[in-house]
Amino acid sequence: MTRPGKSKRQELLSRYLEGNPFLTDDELAHILGVSIQTVRLDRWRLSIPELRERLKEVAQGIYGQVKSLEKDEWIGKLIDLELGRSGVSILEVSEEMTLKRTRVARGDYIFAQANCLAVALIDTKVALTGTARISFRRPVYCGEKVVARAFISRRKENKYVVRVASKVQDETIFQGKFLVFAIA
């Protein structure tokens, strides 16, 4: 338990807390080999809040995001859902989804439908799309019905690979591979 200088210790302390905000002062004191008072002083000097406040901040962080995602409207009608396996959703392209000039559906609606479906498959309270590899095959026009079919193709811990194919009648207009993360 060699004791490096004050500034070094404080740097260590912030790094420890950055890596793991769940550490109590007591645990930090043990790790750093100093008294709990020193830890508290250091935290005060670095203006790092106490454990509970840190947790609250982290929790509020996710909560804000989750709420903002919840607000985002659900795109498409869910017509079949086998949680954890597959699902089907239908989107009828309405005027407000299209670009006025071309009467072509804005791509993000098509994407959003697929994304919503992909996320919905995951059997968890909150799921977020981490990355997605998608392609638009042809434009979709106002009035067309887009049928999206999705299934979970792989899973590794809390990561899911969901594949989605969207069709208008028999024509595939969109395909996507979504990497979705499950939270909680």
Next chain:
Amino acid sequence: MTRPGKSKRQELLSRYLEGNPFLTDDELAHILGVSIQTVRLDRWRLSIPELRERLKEVAQGIYGQVKSLEKDEWIGKLIDLELGRSGVSILEVSEEMTLKRTRVARGDYIFAQANCLAVALIDTKVALTGTARISFRRPVYCGEKVVARAFISRRKENKYVVRVASKVQDETIFQGKFLVFAIA
């Protein structure tokens, strides 16, 4: 402050907590118009943990996800970054990024490069891609250098629209519009 029955109150209680896990027993007691003891009894009967445990759970939830994202390797070399505005990254396509048969780079590497860059632009600790609208213009071959340029094109609260264009020499091989969420 009319008092509905016990089961009704308990249902209310769980719903309140589902909507806002940050409520203390005291606040719940006021909301429900009963004593704090009743709230605690109800929580116990519904096996809902105390505030601090709830926060910890939420915090651990996000933390798991953030860590899993952090683990995901950074794709591309960041060669220029103006935080909150724009950035440039270069990816040299190596053998392990390509499909053996075709020597074509796997699309997700191209996507990942753009996605990493998009997320890096955001001036916050943690940023997650919510949705993305992307297109691959032509295959990229082993040995080619992909230069991705990104800029923030819109912002609304914690949501950012980041546009990314990736080129090999003068040819655009990828374009993407990312909706990125800032956390905390």
Next chain:
DNA sequence: AAATTCTTTAATACCAGGTACTAAAATAAA
């Protein structure tokens, strides 16, 4: 109406993980 049972409230002792403050001891610098 009286007895019984369920439900709610009260009261108290205790805990973790702190804050805020005062003071003394140890160490480093002059």
Next chain:
DNA sequence: TTTATTTTAGTACCTGGTATTAAAGAATTT
């Protein structure tokens, strides 16, 4: 050696609880 800095100790107090015992109130049954 003296002075200043740094570290440790100790105490009182806080929030948001747990755990337990007891009593008051309300609804049901007899």
